[in-house]
Amino acid sequence: MATANIKEVARHAGVSLGTVSNVLNRPDTVAPATRQRVLDAITTLGYVRNDSARQLRAGHSRTVAIVVLDVANPFFTDVVRGAEQVVEEAGAMLVVCNSGEDSARERRHLELLEEQRVRGVLITPVGHGPQPNLDKLIDRGIPVVLVDRGTGRANRCSVAVDDVLGGRLAMDHLLDQGHHRIAYLGGPLSIAQVADRHAGAAAALEERDSGAELRVAVTGSLTVAAGRRAAEELLALPARQRPTAVFCANDLIALGVLQELTARGLRVPADVAIVGYDDIEFADAAAVPLSSVRQPRDQLGRTAAQLLLEEAEPGDAHRHRHVVFQPELVVRRSSDHPRRARR
Amino acid sequence: MATANIKEVARHAGVSLGTVSNVLNRPDTVAPATRQRVLDAITTLGYVRNDSARQLRAGHSRTVAIVVLDVANPFFTDVVRGAEQVVEEAGAMLVVCNSGEDSARERRHLELLEEQRVRGVLITPVGHGPQPNLDKLIDRGIPVVLVDRGTGRANRCSVAVDDVLGGRLAMDHLLDQGHHRIAYLGGPLSIAQVADRHAGAAAALEERDSGAELRVAVTGSLTVAAGRRAAEELLALPARQRPTAVFCANDLIALGVLQELTARGLRVPADVAIVGYDDIEFADAAAVPLSSVRQPRDQLGRTAAQLLLEEAEPGDAHRHRHVVFQPELVVRRSSDHPRRARR
DNA sequence: CCGGCTGGATGAAACGTTTTAGCCGCTATA
DNA sequence: TATAGCGGCTAAAACGTTTCATCCAGCCGG
Known part of the structure; x- marks a missing residue:
């Protein structure tokens, strides 16, 4: 029952204990005939190497x-x-x-x-x-x-x-698409990723000098529900001030936004464009497949x-x-x- | 550099090696004063137990x-x-x-x-x-x-x-809601879970003897895309034959169905009810929160x-x-x- | 015929624990 | 006063490997 050890294998094969070890670790240094005898003994005894002992010796x-x-x-x-x-x-x-x-x-x-x-x-x-x-x-x-x-x-x-670059990519894309009123949704800002993505977006906007404006809506968490609430807030704005594009700190928020907007009769992307972050599996499977920043x-x-x-x-x-x-x-x-x- | 071992701790504390082991494993058997000396030695030397050696001794x-x-x-x-x-x-x-x-x-x-x-x-x-x-x-x-x-x-x-019970639960619920034309969507049937859930649904239907009918649509996989395709097929049916409820082998399929149906202008659950399986995190976050069979x-x-x-x-x-x-x-x-x- | 070399095998040490048997000095009991 | 018991400690064995120094037999060149 107790698993066979190297010594029993050695005895069974009629060789010394060190030879068995050599078969295991440096098979080429042992003569083919003996090697085979040892291997046979190993299989008939069902020997399995004890890693604790090996580690103990090796030190790690x-x-x-x-x-x-x-x-x-x-x-x-x-x-x-x-x-x-x-x-x-x-x-x-x-x-x-x-x-x-x-x-x-x-x-x-x-x-x-x-x-x-x-x-x-x-x-x-x-x-x-x-x-x-x-x-x-x-x-x-x-x-x-x-x-x-x-x-x-x-x-x-x-x-x-x-993540700063990720923010830039998203923002550049939205600017390229001709958007001028853009929102960044995400939070809390104490999360480095959230802050970095925003920083990148802001920097990109700045550099383009396109006159576009970035509204920031800080959410309490990075969840679908938070995204829905954020979308509600956007919808409460008068149409002329409402952003035509939102960049979300992650895909969960983006999906929440997508759901809320379509539920309220807005079309995505015709009325509002959305870009998420993370490219989770569901991004591609959403009702409207979601643009997203993918991390490798x-x-x-x-x-x-x-x-x-x-x-x-x-x-x-x-x-x-x-x-x-x-x-x-x-x-x-x-x-x-x-x-x-x-x- | 090489981590201190129990022997060095013993020497440092002026006790035998076995005593150190006792401090580690049966602290109450050693006198408070010595125990403290050993503990001090342990912290000053930064001793960390070597698990390989311990395992080797213990056998597992x-x-x-x-x-x-x-x-x-x-x-x-x-x-x-x-x-x-x-x-x-x-x-x-x-x-x-x-x-x-x-x-x-x-x-x-x-x-x-x-x-x-x-x-x-x-x-x-x-x-x-x-x-x-x-x-x-x-x-x-x-x-x-x-x-x-x-x-x-x-x-x-x-x-x-x-899973058979899971199928029953879903089916009973749909029957309770008054549905008579119901579809089961999922596949391949070679997956035990898919087959069991169907078996449960079929059995529940049978037992109720309500005259309701169960249409089975076997999908190639358990994905959102497969769900969409299955929904398309349902939509191709004449309205009078179209199921008023679908039970899906998992939530991904259910989400696909939900998306396709709403995209084509059908209302969920008014026109078609949906029950999924697995209760994944997104079930609750879907555009229409998804009923689902939850596994513990x-x-x-x-x-x-x-x-x-x-x-x-x-x-x-x-x-x-x-x-x-x-x-x-x-x-x-x-x-x-x-x-x-x-x- | 001898010395050296080599492929192949051996024996023993070492890794760091845990555990067991035993030792020592002390106290309580008879 | 002798003895048993006990708390507290020590010494040593054992766990199963890997590795290193040796050893042995055979072979080759000189």
């Missing part, structure tokens, strides 16, 4: 961890899938931990991961302050790569997406994992890098309706 | 694995969250593995997990055939709990949701984890159990419009 494990803010958030699930891919290609294993935006849980996870001597940690940390836990990990020699947060740190790598989510995960593995590689000195990806505007029906320029 | 790890078909599927993410909760309460750690519906990857994961001597495995296996990998695990004494698949096996626990997803994860931990508990003989949960109908606007009975 072959697993990489990713700590996300929410396992159920499509953004992170895509990042996970990307990371998974490269980690598995490297013969390691990716374990997914969920902090649930709770820093106590995050800390507990990091402690456990440290006890496990993981090879490295990909993490989107809770909050924005200093990160003593992460510094501790790094001090201990466990590489850490930040995902979509705090690009600036010197002692670790990071990957992120340029799986690539975020992939390069994060690559940076980590590179850093974990022994030998060559590693230089920390901060990779910033560029988002991409996906134009669909919700904003595809150029209007004659007028002012 | 303190982690539980869950292998899902798709990390990005909301169903599984909720199951994961549920499982996570109870596993963490038990002081263990949950690692999430993604098979991606690929049996090779599933096998590889199981092999690695076995090498790690995990405490147990929660899994929704790929495919429906026999499961030699799982049997192997069980032979080795690693408990396995099936999630939402293959309830019948004798050598393992399982948790599932009664996180509870599925929670009890799966509980069964597993119970089985992993040494000592008392464990009896395998097969827990079947009952789904629940959530009525929202999309089907809330009773029509006068007529035939």
Whole structure:
């Protein structure tokens, strides 16, 4: 019942224990005949290598961890899938931990991961302050790569997406379509992403000097319901002041806006154009397919994992890098309706 | 740099190595003064327990694995969250593995997990055939709990949701609302869930003997696009034959139907009522909030984890159990419009 | 015939815990 | 006063690998 160990395999094959280990780890250094005998013994005994012992000897494990803010958030699930891919290609294993935006849980996870001597940690940390836990990990020699947060740190790598650029893309597109009264919907502004996207939009508007105006409506959250409420407010405006286009801080808000507007008899994009952010799966499936700014989510995960593995590689000195990806505007029906320029 | 070990802590605190271990594992058996000295040594040295060594000694790890078909599927993410909760309460750690519906990857994961001597495995296996990998695990004494698949096996626990009942609930509701021409939309029927939900609906109809008729439209997939196409087909029927209610095998199809119908000028639920299945987050956020059959997803994860931990508990003989949960109908606007009975 | 080399195998140390048996000094009991 | 018991601690074995220093036999060149 108790699984066979390497010693029993050795006895069964009539070789020494070290030879079995060699068969497992350096098969070419052992004579074909003996190798085969050992392999046979392994299969007949159903031997399975004990990773704890291997790790103990090696001093570290072959697993990489990713700590996300929410396992159920499509953004992170895509990042996970990307990371998974490269980690598995490297013969390691990716374990997914969920902090649930709770820093106590995050800390507990990091402690456990440290006890496990993981090879490295990909993490989107809770909050924005200093990160003593992460510094501790790094001090201990466990590489850490930040995902979509705090690009600036010197002692670790990071990957992120340029949200300011994302805001610019959306705004440039709407200006190109001839809009002059545009709204930005999103909040709270304390979320870096929300603020950055707005900053990008504002900067783009400024630079164009087109005389267009940007109205900002701060929402309490990034949900469909918040989008509906925001749309109601827009509808309360006199028609002449009402924006002809809205740029939303994420797709949930955009979908809420879309629903409310169509429910009230406005046509999208003819009366109001909409651009969302994130390009979630439903963007394409909405009643009016939604234009959206897409982030290269799986690539975020992939390069994060690559940076980590590179850093974990022994030998060559590693230089920390901060990779910033560029988002991409996906134009669909919700904003595809150029209007004659007028002012 | 290399992390301090228990021996150094002992030396630093002027005690024996075993005493340090006692402080860590049975603090009450060591005198307060010594205990404090050891704790101080631990913090000043920054000692972190080496889990590999602990596991090696213990013979098994303190982690539980869950292998899902798709990390990005909301169903599984909720199951994961549920499982996570109870596993963490038990002081263990949950690692999430993604098979991606690929049996090779599933096998590889199981092999690695076995090498790690995990405490147990929660899994929704790929495919429906026999499961030699799982049997192997069980032979080795690693408990396995099936999630939402293959309830019948004798050598393992399982948790599932009664999809036949779900079909009944939806159908009963529509019949209660006075509908007589009803359609079931979903496919392919090779998916057990799709077939079960249909079976339940058909059985409910049969039992009521109301003279109502059920039209089945098999779709190629469970997507929004498939729902749209199915709705088009319904619209092509002469109005007198057109169903006044549709029950969809999942919410994506239902949303597609909703979009297509409203786009073509039909009102939901006045002209056509819709009931979906799964109660995904968007069901409530749709243009017309969608009635849906809800599965207790996180509870599925929670009890799966509980069964597993119970089985992993040494000592008392464990009896395998097969827990079947009952789904629940959530009525929202999309089907809330009773029509006068007529035939 | 001898020394050196090489492919192939061996034995033992080491990794860092947990656990068990045992030791020591003290107190309470007879 | 002897003894049993006990609290508090120590020493050592064991967990299953990997790796490193050795060793052995055979072979080749000198």
